[in-house]
Amino acid sequence: MSKADDINAGLVIRTLCSGDYPAAKEIVRRSFDDHLQQNPGVMEEYENEPWYDPEHLLVAETEGRVVSQMGVRTGTLWIDGSEYPAGLVGTVCTLPEFRGSGIGAEMMRGAFAWMDTRGLALSYLHTSEARHGFYGRLGYRLSSYFSARTIIEVGKLEPPSEDAAICRATPRDAGVLNQLYEAHYGMGSGAWSRTEPFWVRRLEGKPKLWFTGEPEFWIMEEREPFAYIALVAGAPARIVEFACPDLNLPAAGRLLSHTVSRLGVREVEITIGRRDPLWPVLKDYRTTDRTSRGNVLIRVQDRRKFLNLAGKLLRERADRLDLNFEIRLTDTGETLSEHGSGETIVLSLSLHELGALIYSGGRIHELLAAGVVVLEGGKVEDLIELFPENYPSRCALDGY
Structure with missing residues (x-):
């Protein structure tokens, strides 16, 4: 032995x-x-x-x-x-x-x-490329995510102005920040839910594994809080979260201006990309988009629960696009389908590859070329519409 x-x-x-x-x-x-x-x-x-x-x-x-x-x-x-x-x-x-x-x-x-x-329904992890083979043997499949990052150049440095609507968050604000985070980041793809104890520790300034720096959180409120920014001083100065669920762009712009003034530097790195709904608030700054693409690993965990959720999402997309589809799962023998009057897509792939494509369709061309996904009927252009690149992202504080 x-x-x-x-x-x-x-x-x-x-x-x-x-x-x-x-x-x-x-x-x-x-x-x-x-x-x-x-x-x-x-x-x-x-x-x-x-x-x-x-x-x-x-x-x-x-x-x-x-x-x-x-x-x-x-x-x-x-x-x-x-x-x-x-x-x-x-x-x-x-x-x-x-x-x-x-x-x-x-x-x-x-x-x-x-x-x-x-x-x-799913299992999800980030790891180094050297470990992809290990996790692949356990059923995980590669999908893509985006690390949104933009450098904004500050013109004339101004001291932070007083704004009664803006205040620094305290541990008492943990519940409010959690609600704003989920409402804003839940509109897109790739973000994770949190808990109030997580927020309390961040607001107490406790260090966190896989995140370097001590963020400050600033809230903007009128009748109630509706936006926040998390900033980290240093070189470079960073704004690591920026949430405004109701997309009140003028107010979000005020919050950003106040935050940049507090940092007192000529360049700030902010985790917003061109596809972010808050991108317009950067219009008054000179910007350099340094968004990069990375890999995430996805595995279907509860097959039945995942297929129910995925089927609902795909049918909603197909109805919107006037498409029909027949998706044959090569490892389970099951089929997902939607039949109507439009063009029909027929494809074959494994259950775990379907999970990765639901997360984001950014690798669809690569998977077709490798024969991992087989398009048996229909157009590639329609397949890309059914499995779009979602541009999922992950907040830096969610590192695990």
């Missing part, structure tokens, strides 16, 4: 107990030392972060020793404005001396079981 067989024979995957935190933190330290050096103090707060509480951490134990840990949490993933219950996987790491023995795959299977008990 090999060493890996010996390890896995006695391997137990379970939720973390409070007494496991020292071991879990040591695993994270030894796995992500470069990041932790840029974010001092974050591990001292690890067990206080709601995303890393015992309910949301799994560990692998062998011979009485915790050797691997991972975070997995539930939430809402918004896709084209629709809500998908999903599981976010992150901070997956194993002690160096135990890597290569199959523990990571067993941990992921434990995460799938954890998600199955919670009725989640």
